[in-house]
Amino acid sequence: MSEALPRPADDAAEELPEYPLPRSARCPLAPAPAVRELRARHPVTKVRIWNGSTPWLVTRHADQRALLPDPRVSDDDLDPGFPHVNAHRAMIAPVTPRLITNTDAPEHTRLRRTVNGPFLVKRIERMRAPVQRIVDDLIDTMLAGPRPVDLLTAFALPVPSLVIAELLGVPYEDHDFFQRSSSLVLDGAAAPEEARRVSGELAAYLDDLIKRKTDDPGEDVLSEMAGRVRDGEMSHTEAVHMGVAMLIAGHETTATMIGLGTLALFEHPDQLALLRETDDPKLIANAVDELLRYLTIVQTGVRRVAKEDIEIGSVVVRKGEGIVFDLHAANWDPEAFPEAERLDLTRPARTHQAFGHGPHQCLGQNLARLELQVAYGTLYRRIPTLRAAAPIEDLSFDRTGTTYGVHSLPVTW
């Protein structure tokens, strides 16, 4: 056997970059340098993911904007070519009911419209006063306590937890239980069996609460879902599932943005000063979108599969091939945002894709925006001397989860 071995079919894949690509330790707030490089040189290119498969990676803002709403680009995670985020997701896909997170139009459109009511713009706007009260109370407690303090535990995590409790209609006397359990379920450092036990308790709690709201409805989301269960529009199990999903989807993401956003502002004192000195709702709203753009905390990319051949520039994505959309790369695309690497709270930032793009764009984005507007718009104004109590080099970041965030953020004033 002196002949050279035949080249394996996927030999070329040996050279492909492994996705997700690592960030630079020196610039912990910037996208991975390699992903920016790919965007400039190979905006649609193959990468290798955890299971050895080689989906396409799309990094330009304009390409993502065109493809994510395209009906040929599918969210069907049962398709053999679907590029799952990790082994766990690949494993649970076949046993997961069809939800807004894994269906395409027209089924997706129908499902999404049944859960969308609570997130209507005018209904979210009615949450502003309760969110303000939650934020003010937490700041009062923080100011009365010791310093330095971890901003994540004292402020960033309780804000979304209490807001979701309010939205779902969790009675006030259960807020402590709700906040403690939801924090534990989401704490990556918690023991898995403990997290599983508490997660079971939470589901049981929501299950019982939905039953109580069926008999005694209020003006909240669980009461509304209880009504839909009664009218046969959704099953009781689906309602519990949706309640838990809203809790999980809305908690860590918002907390992460409060923590990482504050860190980014500490690193840009002139921008922090803008927020500290304003009560202009337009500027605050724009600042929220710019921080969402700049930080783009979803770090695993949006995953899809092609249902037909799709031409993108000089590349043809074949039917059945996976596609990964790196949102941070698109949000730092200089063609969409000039000087994208600059944090500028006054720039037009509204077309960022931090919440994704296409029909699956984040269901809770309007609530997230409201929470961040109140949090950023209040915290620095009420504590004008708020500052980091540890250098950025000493902080540890979550580099492996779905969202990129700082584990703890010691602050003082």
Place this chain on the structure above:
Amino acid sequence: MTTTRVELDEPKCVASGQCVLAAPEVFDQRDDDGVAVLLEEYPGEELLHDARAAEAVCPAAAIRLVER
């Protein structure tokens, strides 16, 4: 003089409400499911900027401004 007409492709709408945030005088949302409602099919000069912003932020590509 050209007139700009707003086209809303309702079956595509995923009720994200982004058009309402961008152009509250051109779009509203249906109360029960949040699907977009077109308030001004022919937005005048003063609303055109907002209407274009709504077209730009619609995640479902359900809004189109047509000049004629």
